[in-house]
Amino acid sequence: MSTPILKVAGLVAGYGPTTVLNELTLQVAAGERLAMLGRNGAGKSTTLRALMGLVRVRSGRIEFEGEDITALSPHQRAHRGLGYVPQTRDIFPSLSVEENLAAGMKHRPRSAIDEAYALFPRLAERRRNAGTQLSGGEQQMLSVARALLGQPRLILLDEPLEGLAPLIRQELLRAFQEMSRQTGIAVVIVEQQVDEALRYAERAVILDHGTVVHEAAADALIHDTEALDRWVGIAVH
Numbered sequence: 173m174s175t176p177i178l179k180v181a182g183l184v185a186g187y188g189p190t191t192v193l194n195e196l197t198l199q200v201a202a203g204e205r206l207a208m209l210g211r212n213g214a215g216k217s218t219t220l221r222a223l224m225g226l227v228r229v230r231s232g233r234i235e236f237e238g239e240d241i242t243a244l245s246p247h248q249r250a251h252r253g254l255g256y257v258p259q260t261r262d263i264f265p266s267l268s269v270e271e272n273l274a275a276g277m278k279h280r281p282r283s284a285i286d287e288a289y290a291l292f293p294r295l296a297e298r299r300r301n302a303g304t305q306l307s308g309g310e311q312q313m314l315s316v317a318r319a320l321l322g323q324p325r326l327i328l329l330d331e332p333l334e335g336l337a338p339l340i341r342q343e344l345l346r347a348f349q350e351m352s353r354q355t356g357i358a359v360v361i362v363e364q365q366v367d368e369a370l371r372y373a374e375r376a377v378i379l380d381h382g383t384v385v386h387e388a389a390a391d392a393l394i395h396d397t398e399a400l401d402r403w404v405g406i407a408v409h
């Protein structure tokens with residue numbers, strides 16, 4: 173692997189007395205697209221939350237661009253260049269698309285919003301619509317576009333395709349591909365849509381009981397029905 177942007181070693185984390193992540197170890201290379209797969213409850217969302225500092229880490233170490241960030245706050249991690257789009261879609265429902273984007277701008281020039289519109293043309297068409305008036309797919313686009321305005325070098329996407337119709341999923345994936353091409357940003361994508369995630373990603377890790385149990389190139393895993401059956405419980409077609 174080329175230089176890792178993220179190095180996670182022996183991460184143990186959970187909620188109250190429950191341990192969810194069990195010595196989780198993984199690395200993400202700069203600019204890499206990594207799919208994170210696994211059954212319901214395997215610990216995928218908890219991993220992303222722990223990386224963002226939203227779940228307390230009991231032991232282990234998270235290194236981002238060579239710096240130990242294990243003890244940093246979510247805000248400090250975002251400032252260092254970690255972006256996160258939670259499953260809940262992180263937008264202000266009462267604000268318009270454009271106001272939502274402006275709120276994610278920090279000190280970026282106005283042209284940054286136009287870059288977001290270039291990536292997601294549908295958002296440009298909806299720029300005056302309130303968050304509540306957007307479809308699920310449009311809300312997801314807005315959520316990702318907002319996170320990108322912070323200029324992260326690694327973005328964590330938690331089930332971005334969840335609940336979306338196939339055509340909208342394709343549109344979103346095309347935008348993600350364009351995002352990867354234009355920005356060279358590293359991406360960790362957690363998905364139940366295994367087939368689509370593996371077509372987008374270069375490499376995949378499979379989690380089970382809060383630890384990485386399998387790792388493979390995405391184009392090899394997509395044909396490895398035995399591993400997918402065993403660890404994810406879904407056969408892709």
Ligand SMILES: Nc1ncnc2c1ncn2[C@@H]1O[C@H](COP(=O)(O)OP(=O)(O)OP(=O)(O)O)[C@@H](O)[C@H]1O
Nearest residue numbers: 187190192210211212213214215216217218219364
């Ligand atoms: N806030 C919470 N408090 C207590 N337990 C939680 C909390 N969030 C998740 N868990 C538990 O942690 C375990 C891992 O959940 P997590 O959401 O990380 O799994 P996942 O792999 O993302 O699954 P899914 O695909 O269903 O989202 C599950 O047993 C879940 O019930």
